[in-house]
Amino acid sequence: MDLNLKGKVAIVTGGNKGIGEGISRSFAAEGAIVVVFGRNREEGEAFVAELKSQGRKAAFRFAEMTNEENVKDAVAQTFKEFGRIDIVVNNAGVNDGVDLETGVAAFRESLEKNLTQCYSLVHHCLDALKASRGNIVNIGSKVAETGQGGTSGYAASKGGMNGLTREWALDLAKFGIRTNCVIPAEVMTPQYEHWIKRQPDSEAELKAICDSIPLENRMTTSQEIADTTVFVASSRSSHTTGQILYVDGGYMHFDRRCTHP
Numbered sequence: 001m002d003l004n005l006k007g008k009v010a011i012v013t014g015g016n017k018g019i020g021e022g023i024s025r026s027f028a029a030e031g032a033i034v035v036v037f038g039r040n041r042e043e044g045e046a047f048v049a050e051l052k053s054q055g056r057k058a059a060f061r062f063a064e065m066t067n068e069e070n071v072k073d074a075v076a077q078t079f080k081e082f083g084r085i086d087i088v089v090n091n092a093g094v095n096d097g098v099d100l101e102t103g104v105a106a107f108r109e110s111l112e113k114n115l116t117q118c119y120s121l122v123h124h125c126l127d128a129l130k131a132s133r134g135n136i137v138n139i140g141s142k143v144a145e146t147g148q149g150g151t152s153g154y155a156a157s158k159g160g161m162n163g164l165t166r167e168w169a170l171d172l173a174k175f176g177i178r179t180n181c182v183i184p185a186e187v188m189t190p191q192y193e194h195w196i197k198r199q200p201d202s203e204a205e206l207k208a209i210c211d212s213i214p215l216e217n218r219m220t221t222s223q224e225i226a227d228t229t230v231f232v233a234s235s236r237s238s239h240t241t242g243q244i245l246y247v248d249g250g251y252m253h254f255d256r257r258c259t260h261p
Contacts (some may be wrong), residue, residue: 003234008029009082013037014092016047018189022226028056037063061093065117076123085128087233090118091139098153110153115160142185169242178241180232185248186219215249
């Protein structure tokens with residue numbers, strides 16, 4: 001199926017690691033121009049060079065996403081080079097463990113890292129998105145709905161992202177701009193791998209998690225998240241907006257009595 005993404009310009013924040021890397025690769029494979037926004041210049045440029053060596057179209061823009069001037073400049077550079085912005089994927093973020101005991105200053109910082117930066121990017125891309133009748137895909141988290149414990153900042157941020165998805169879908173419909181959110185649950189990203197290895201019995205912990213996922217008792221792959229993201233950003237999903245899409249093997253929506261004996 002041709003997703004009609006050839007020549008479209010897609011910004012992917014945090015687009016060279018984990019889920020973001022998968023999303024960038026999928027867009028590039030469909031012929032889109034992928035613009036990776038990130039704060040690690042060396043890693044980002046190396047990733048873009050790899051894509052280009054495969055005949056893909058890509059660019060890197062340095063942006064500390066909590067620094068609005070960085071974001072504004074990166075957007076301006078992107079538009080100057082390519083003349084358009086069609087897709088914004090808000091993927092960057094970190095489950096930073098800011099809990100109720102950490103304090104208000106750290107909580108505010110967590111919101112900046114995980115939510116405010118998404119608003120900042122879309123705000124500065126808005127004129128370009130209006131011109132292209134583009135779309136926005138937010139990458140959320142199950143934590144917004146299930147909770148996790150010990151991560152108030154991240155949970156609040158991802159809940160806010162769900163709210164912004166529906167608000168922007170309504171607010172921007174008159175411009176033909178679609179907004180959707182893709183929700184991963186259990187995905188083996190580098191960050192997740194680091195967490196699982198810190199558990200007292202990592203193998204048993206991983207097995208218990210996989211056993212609780214109804215479809216095939218396995219974790220979702222980054223590629224599966226990426227493929228859904230790219231599809232919903234494409235014109236093949238042209239009448240889908242304001243949706244929270246769960247790519248999780250049924251993890252979120254089945255009775256635990258039936259899935260976790």
